[in-house]
Amino acid sequence: MIRFENVSKTYKNGTVALRDVSLNIEKGEFVFLVGSSGSGKTTCLRLLLREETPDSGRILELGRDIGSMRKSRVPYLRRNIGCVFQDFRLLPTKTVFENVAFAQEVIGRPRSTVDAQVPQILELVGLADKMNNLPSELSGGEQQRVAVARAFVNRPLVLLADEPTGNLDPTNSEQIMNLLDRINKTGTTVVMATHDKGLVDRMRRRVIELDGGELVRDQLRGVYGIDDPTGGHS
């Protein structure tokens, strides 16, 4: 599903963000991406979204080499990838319903589909009763659930989450984590970059650790800290 083959990325200002990273993620996996600040987690996700291209190496995603993909094909790739960010990125002038519907409208889904699927997905994230509220009228946790709904409404094959619980308290983090877990159980591959030790340790999922742009650990059923030897290499 996702495959990095000796991927290196240096930004224009000379910062080396990734160094010869190789990894393979199967369909339906749940992967935590951990590492200290600046280790290259966000860069990985930006490469998967094709907001950046690798300088060397290949990235295969959904069966395509996305490094050499034509620019005009990128939107169609992104329709199969949902994403969630630390800062929610909701549109402040649109209601909860409109925010989620927007993701369908702008890829040309007909009104009838939108009207049928948006309430359904809002039900899933537990916000059916706040459909007509503006984001500013919601708590942080609720806003992030709207963002998850927006990312998932088009049923992507891959869901990328960059520190989705970074701005949330433990209770709300837990809720978002459960939501991502449920989405993963539908068969969606989830890649989540995080600093949340508690979550990673509790979930016991695959953990990929980066350090200074290099892959230093890839552990099935892993934990956040490096000093914990539980689990095996894949």
Add this chain to the structure above:
Amino acid sequence: MRVFIRYAIRETFTNLWRNRLMTLAAVLTVAVSLSLVGAALMFKQSASQASVVWEQQTKVTVWMSPKVDAAELSAVQSQLSTSPYIHGTCTYQTQQQSYQQALLLLPEAESSVLRPQDMPSAYLCVPSVPTDASILISTFSGQPGVYKVTAPTNAIHHMQQTIRVMQFVAITLALTLLVSAIVLILNTIRLAIFSRRREVSVMKLVGATNWFIRMPYISEGFMQGLLGSGVAVALLTALHTWYPLSGNEFHLSTSDLVGTSIVVVLVGVLIGSLGSAFAIRRFLDV
């Protein structure tokens, strides 16, 4: 496709309405500049039509000396009647007729000292084509009994030159205004793009195609150009209706107005599209 069109139309009008003051400024600038372009075009048509009329009316006058003798007169006359440069036959104006004309043209104090026998008689001839006038002038000037050969070519020339200068001024003004219209349209669209940058980034994220993202801004510029040219066409129609020079050789037909309006609308749409194309290239990173 239907979703796309509906979305593009809705967003276009929301953007136009949101930035309505800037839109108004852009539309009015387009309207003023296009009115000038249109007026210059119509005036050009009107003027070139008038100069055709003037040239066709060009008469070469062969003035005979007041003391011309009969032999000289008949020699000139026979030469005139066989010249290939003359259309039809020349009219003879007697000394008496010249005198009557002078009475009309000159102030009393001067005409009172004139006598018919001081006046030249003349042949009034129409050249085959207007440019033959100069040939006639050089052929007949200096012939025995000929006092002078005149044609109003200089006056026409002078008039045409004045018209050309006026057109040049109008076109220069119009071009300057057209450039500012493009810049204004570009700026309104830039504002629209900036006020929508969150939407645009979400659109890119969820996989909206580049055309889907660009379309509202393209059609926003298009609409501004179209609205501006609509106003300009209305102004030109008014100008045409109350044209101060109608009823003479400057008269403009309805087809002149229609032709000019088509040009104005095309130019309007073109500058609108140019403005949005620049804005999108510069400020919309898709």
